[in-house]
Every structure is written in C-alpha cells, then in structure tokens.
Amino acid sequence: MNVRDAMAYLELLWSTYVVGLNHQKQQNSIYAPVANAVVDAFRGVFDPRAWRRRAAGLARLARDGLWSWLAGNWFSWRGGLAAMVFCLALVGLFHALRAIGRRLRRRFARRHQPGRDHTTLGVRFYHRLETLFGRHGVTRAAGATQREFATAAAGHLVRLPAGQPLASLPRQIADAFYRVRFGQQQLDKDETEAVERALIALEAALRATGPSRPQARS
Structure with a gap:
C-alpha cells in the first residue's frame, strides 16, 4: 500500500465514521450495543437459570480439576495401599502398647497395693x-486381738x-504382724x-510337751 492508497483509506474512514455518522448510525454502532450489553448483564444478575448454569459450570470445573490433580499429582493405588498398611501398622502398635501398659499397671498395682502382699506375708507367719x-489348746477367741492371743500364748x-x-x-x-x-x-x-x-523355737518347745485338747480362751 502506497501513500496515496493510505490517504484514500483515511478519507473513507473519516467520511464514514465521523462525517457520515448520523443519528441512526450512532444508535446502531454505539448506543444500541452498549445498551444491549447493560441489559444482558442486568438480566444475568437476576436470572436464576443463568446462576444455575454458572454453578453447574463451576462444579464441573472443580470436579474435573480435582480429579485431574489427584490422578496426575498424588493419588495412585500403590500410594493408597502403602498408606493403608502404614495406618494399620500404627493401629496395631497402639493396641499392643496399650495392652502392655495395662499389664504393667496391673503388675505394679499388685506389687504396691497397700496391704495386699504385706498382709499375705503377715497372715502366713x-x-x-x-x-x-492351737495344737496345744491355745486358740484365739472371737473378738480377741493378735496381741491378746500372744499374751495368752505367753501364759501357756x-x-x-x-x-x-x-x-x-x-x-x-504379734508385733511384727502388726507392723x-x-x-x-x-x-x-x-x-x-x-x-x-x-x-522354730516355739514349735520345738511345744512339740516336747505333746499335743493337748484345744481350750477356749477369753
């Protein structure tokens, strides 16, 4: 395109869009498209069907994008299997440690429960x-204390x-028993x-006298 052709094209544009832009052309070329765009935008704001279409489009976009990201970036059946095995191992370890803890607590409680083991030892001796x-007729009467029985045994x-x-x-x-x-x-x-x-000394001394019939002691 030479200079003469360019000048001719500019004259055409000037005469068409500036000099020849009458009222009808202004309405069709400028005002009508702007008004139609404003009306369409206003309708789109208050049109329920337009909102439903927008929501459906966003849902499809989110769904397709999420599944595409999971499939391409994170999720795999190997990873899922490994995660499942790891979680099961953690659950099993937790239950095993809890069972061991219960056993240790029960053992510790039996060993340190007040009066349990010490009482058993005291009752034995x-x-x-x-x-x-009792083989020689000295028995503890109902309601008598261990020290009262020891006094009766000493009298015997x-x-x-x-x-x-x-x-x-x-x-x-008896004093050791009380402690x-x-x-x-x-x-x-x-x-x-x-x-x-x-x-042992008491057993030997009592054995030397031979057994006797039990006697009630008050």
Missing part, C-alpha cells in the same frame, strides 16, 4: 503361730518346763529370719 498353739509357755525363756516370742511375732498388716511395712532380711527362728 502369724497363722503359723496360731496353728502351733510359762507353765511349760522349758517355756519360760520363750515367753516373749509370741509378742514379738506388716497395719503399718504397711515390710520386714527386712534380719527381721524375717528372726521371726522364722522364733517360730
């Missing part, structure tokens, strides 16, 4: 004392030929051995 004297010993030196042993055993049973104390090695020696 004190029960031996009552059994020994002083009447025996070789029982006088041993008369204090029943009270010593274990009610004081929640545990006998150490020396104290346990002393109780055992006292029971």
